[in-house]
Amino acid sequence: MCDWCMKHGAGGKWYMNAKNYSNELAEAINAREYLQEQWKAFEMVYIRRIMGITSIDLGYKLQLPIIGRLLRWSAERMIHSEGKHRNPVRADGHFGQVIPLEEAKIILGNLAAEPIIENYCMCRWMQRGIKEACCINFGLLSGVIEKLPRFIPKDTKYRLDRDEAIAHIEEHNKKGYVATVWFQPVPYINAICSCENPECGGLRLRNDFGLHTVYKGEYVAEVDPDRCQACGMCVTKCQFGVLRLVQSLKRVIVDINKCFGCGVCRHACKYDAIRLVPRENYPALRGVY
Numbered sequence: 001m002c003d004w005c006m007k008h009g010a011g012g013k014w015y016m017n018a019k020n021y022s023n024e025l026a027e028a029i030n031a032r033e034y035l036q037e038q039w040k041a042f043e044m045v046y047i048r049r050i051m052g053i054t055s056i057d058l059g060y061k062l063q064l065p066i067i068g069r070l071l072r073w074s075a076e077r078m079i080h081s082e083g084k085h086r087n088p089v090r091a092d093g094h095f096g097q098v099i100p101l102e103e104a105k106i107i108l109g110n111l112a113a114e115p116i117i118e119n120y121c122m123c124r125w126m127q128r129g130i131k132e133a134c135c136i137n138f139g140l141l142s143g144v145i146e147k148l149p150r151f152i153p154k155d156t157k158y159r160l161d162r163d164e165a166i167a168h169i170e171e172h173n174k175k176g177y178v179a180t181v182w183f184q185p186v187p188y189i190n191a192i193c194s195c196e197n198p199e200c201g202g203l204r205l206r207n208d209f210g211l212h213t214v215y216k217g218e219y220v221a222e223v224d225p226d227r228c229q230a231c232g233m234c235v236t237k238c239q240f241g242v243l244r245l246v247q248s249l250k251r252v253i254v255d256i257n258k259c260f261g262c263g264v265c266r267h268a269c270k271y272d273a274i275r276l277v278p279r280e281n282y283p284a285l286r287g288v289y
């Protein structure tokens with residue numbers, strides 16, 4: 001379990017605690033105002049700034065020993081902020097974690113507050129110029145986004161019932177998109193995204209600059225050597241370069257230190273050779289997210 005589970009998990013995982021999805025909590029922490037400010041300026045604040053980081057400006061400074069450590073500390077403090085006066089346009093208190101399909105389905109089936117909507121992914125729009133509806137939002141956030149027409153898919157049903165939301169997340173996951181669950185702001189949960197690396201701002205900051213915008217999942221992949229046929233199909237599915245086909249061994253090897261535990265590689269395996277196991281099973285990964 002991560003630090004968020006300790007603080008907001010009520011003895012379990014933070015994203016499995018029903019309280020964190022409740023309208024009462026949203027009202028108590030004034031989430032509506034935060035979300036309105038955050039989403040009004042989404043492209044400007046998140047995508048341009050995040051994607052504007054390059055290896056020659058802030059990215060370079062982040063690599064410096066002392067300045068880099070200070071910048072990292074300050075950025076993580078914002079992301080992990082639980083203070084009352086969080087600044088939504090700096091993404092204070094906006095944090096996510098990778099989850100496997102099974103848990104995304106439980107959230108959408110039982111925990112997510114209604115209404116549930118599916119809107120355009122702005123990360124993909126800003127990066128690739130394509131509008132793909134694959135962000136599932138719920139509760140108070142749905143009402144905020146519904147008032148911003150640029151996020152709403154045209155000519156298609158965007159309000160989903162629970163079964164439809166589950167079917168959609170399954171479809172995205174099978175395409176190879178990584179399911180992530182989000183606090184906006186901590187500890188209110190109102191989104192499950194289907195992300196790709198590096199288009200996703202959160203995953204990019206994590207992978208390119210080592211900032212903990214997104215935690216790895218609670219699991220890691222394991223390959224059953226007796227079942228693996230060394231076909232290599234799973235290798236192309238992993239967005240994080242975790243799997244390596246070793247022809248001499250006639251099997252695939254998992255680099256558990258790099259694995260995000262998303263589980264999408266499982267969809268590629270016709271031989272049912274991959275499963276997810278709790279990261280806690282590996283002493284070296286305990287508490288490392």
Ligand code: SF4
Nearest residue numbers: 121123193194195200
């Ligand atoms: S978090 Fe993921 S799905 Fe959501 S907008 Fe970004 S890339 Fe798209």
Ligand code: SF4
Nearest residue numbers: 228229231232234269
């Ligand atoms: S897809 Fe399955 S059988 Fe093929 S290499 Fe990966 S684990 Fe092995």
Ligand code: SF4
Nearest residue numbers: 238259260262263265
């Ligand atoms: S190897 Fe790990 S990170 Fe890669 S797809 Fe499988 S579960 Fe996800």
